[in-house]
Amino acid sequence: MRDVFVSDGRSLTGDLCRFFRCPHAALALIFSACLMLALAPSRSWAVPSAPAPAASAPAGAAPAEAPVVMFNRTVAVYRAPFLGVSPAERARRTHLYMNEVLARSGAGEVTILKEPQGRVLMLDGEMALILTLEDVDVASGATLDQTAEQAKHQLQQVIAETRESRDESRLLSGLAHAAVASLIYIALVTLVLRGQRVASLGLAKRVSHRTDVISVAGTPLLQREKVWMLARWLVRGISWVLLALLSYQFLGYVLSQFPYTRPWGEQLSAYLLQVAAGIGGGILRALPDLFVALVIFMLARAVINVLTPIFNRIERGEGSLAWLDRDTVRPSRRIISTGIWLFALVMAYPYLPGSGSEAFKGVSVLLGLMISLGASSIVGQGASGLILMFSRTIRVGEFVRIVDHEGTITELGMFTTRIRTGLGEELTLPNSLVMCSVTKNYSRTVKGPGFIVDTTVTIGYDTPWRQVEAMLIEAAHRTPGVLSTPSAQVFQTALSDFYPEYRLVCQAVPSQPRPRAEVLSQLHANIQDVFNEYGVQIMSPHYLGDPAQAKFVPKSAWFAAPAKAPTDDTSAS
Numbered sequence: 001m002r003d004v005f006v007s008d009g010r011s012l013t014g015d016l017c018r019f020f021r022c023p024h025a026a027l028a029l030i031f032s033a034c035l036m037l038a039l040a041p042s043r044s045w046a047v048p049s050a051p052a053p054a055a056s057a058p059a060g061a062a063p064a065e066a067p068v069v070m071f072n073r074t075v076a077v078y079r080a081p082f083l084g085v086s087p088a089e090r091a092r093r094t095h096l097y098m099n100e101v102l103a104r105s106g107a108g109e110v111t112i113l114k115e116p117q118g119r120v121l122m123l124d125g126e127m128a129l130i131l132t133l134e135d136v137d138v139a140s141g142a143t144l145d146q147t148a149e150q151a152k153h154q155l156q157q158v159i160a161e162t163r164e165s166r167d168e169s170r171l172l173s174g175l176a177h178a179a180v181a182s183l184i185y186i187a188l189v190t191l192v193l194r195g196q197r198v199a200s201l202g203l204a205k206r207v208s209h210r211t212d213v214i215s216v217a218g219t220p221l222l223q224r225e226k227v228w229m230l231a232r233w234l235v236r237g238i239s240w241v242l243l244a245l246l247s248y249q250f251l252g253y254v255l256s257q258f259p260y261t262r263p264w265g266e267q268l269s270a271y272l273l274q275v276a277a278g279i280g281g282g283i284l285r286a287l288p289d290l291f292v293a294l295v296i297f298m299l300a301r302a303v304i305n306v307l308t309p310i311f312n313r314i315e316r317g318e319g320s321l322a323w324l325d326r327d328t329v330r331p332s333r334r335i336i337s338t339g340i341w342l343f344a345l346v347m348a349y350p351y352l353p354g355s356g357s358e359a360f361k362g363v364s365v366l367l368g369l370m371i372s373l374g375a376s377s378i379v380g381q382g383a384s385g386l387i388l389m390f391s392r393t394i395r396v397g398e399f400v401r402i403v404d405h406e407g408t409i410t411e412l413g414m415f416t417t418r419i420r421t422g423l424g425e426e427l428t429l430p431n432s433l434v435m436c437s438v439t440k441n442y443s444r445t446v447k448g449p450g451f452i453v454d455t456t457v458t459i460g461y462d463t464p465w466r467q468v469e470a471m472l473i474e475a476a477h478r479t480p481g482v483l484s485t486p487s488a489q490v491f492q493t494a495l496s497d498f499y500p501e502y503r504l505v506c507q508a509v510p511s512q513p514r515p516r517a518e519v520l521s522q523l524h525a526n527i528q529d530v531f532n533e534y535g536v537q538i539m540s541p542h543y544l545g546d547p548a549q550a551k552f553v554p555k556s557a558w559f560a561a562p563a564k565a566p567t568d569d570t571s572a573s
Helices: 002-007 009-017 023-039 087-103 144-165 168-213 224-255 262-315 329-351 358-374 376-391 431-435 465-478 516-533
Strands: 066-070 073-078 110-115 118-123 126-131 399-402 405-412 416-420 426-430 439-441 451-458 489-495 500-508
Touching (some): 073 126, 087 126, 087 144, 110 144, 118 144, 126 144, 224 262, 329 376, 376 405, 399 416, 405 516, 416 431, 426 431, 451 516, 465 489, 465 500, 465 516, 500 516
Antiparallel strands (some): 066 073, 110 118, 399 439, 405 416, 416 426, 451 500
């Protein structure tokens, strides 16, 4: 039977590796192994057969380590030759000799003798093995006495398990414990699988009710099938984690019930405990540093809370500072808050868990490289926005013309400027475009609120310029929203080859919120009406000869079909 365990060790390991795939097959395998262990003769498999001698190392190479394994336990490790005998040969001889010693029925007392050559482990007064100073694992910081004590403990474990393997009552007891553990394991696996089905159905019902509630403009924001599938995968993942933990614990417990497989069970349990202890210890060690980082962030938050009332008062127009007013308080608030949080992050960075690891450093370098290479245009847009804000070139509420776009500024952001035209459009312009373009501000030079309205007409030299100016001013007075004070002005901007150019400039403050395009449209309409009333044609005399009749629209034809005359004379004017 001893040879059976040695020769079939590979197949046993393969079956155990497939444990998680088929728990019932693993149970059958474990029961068959337990039955073989229980019914085998007590002395025939007490110790495994001696390992095959290792191949001799090449000349000049350091001798390889050779462990002394008894009953699947490593009693000692030879790391250097002794009296000309290589570590592998020492291990082979020790193995054969200890087989003979353990086969005897002695008291099993292990003692350590201190000799000049090293430490000798005695079993019932007979030498079991000898450890020299060269056999000590110097890298782990162990001493010769510690190595000998550890070997003594392992040898005592081997003796106890050897005697246990000869006790049929102990084997039957282990088999009974394994059977009870198997029943409990099957019950728990069944409970987890049924709980998975119940949880999947419950989540499906909740998802079907919740996805219809979360909607935008009557359209569900989440797709029911996608959310249901995600919930199923989540429940399935949790259940498989539970099954893996149950199987792991079950396998370790069953293997620990029999002497020959007990080291395997102890290794499984020890590994899980090491992982749990490592995670728990890492959390406990990180708590003081996390507390320091939390204090730093709380201080940053407190500073921002102190500055918030000051910013709020300035934004409401209740006060100002020498360098801060109502127009620049919003970007200044963002810049100062961002700077405070960045400073707090830099100060708290060394206290964050994992900040000293190479992975954390690599990710930090990668993020910095990505920002430096890919965010150059964004940084340029942000810098342009800050220049526009703090230089006060344009402000929210002013009417401006940028390139070919004109309208009222509704938002002056860090990266873009929003303009609302009088035609029902809202334009979003990059701040870099605003910085690099000529901006006409129609609201900056006016007296009080409002904006400048201007238009240009070209009239021939045969029309008196005084008459043209008077007609343009009269058209401005007729336009609702154009102020009488300051009065409208007319400028002759050019004397071209065929006509002078007249530019009408006036200030408009509509009594009701009306866009500049609407005021300008009414002004153009009034100019045409006034010129038609006085019989002056608006046609630039860019011609070869005068027409036979003047080109203007008489008042009787102002409302030719399909136009309709207004019923109120006041509105018609």
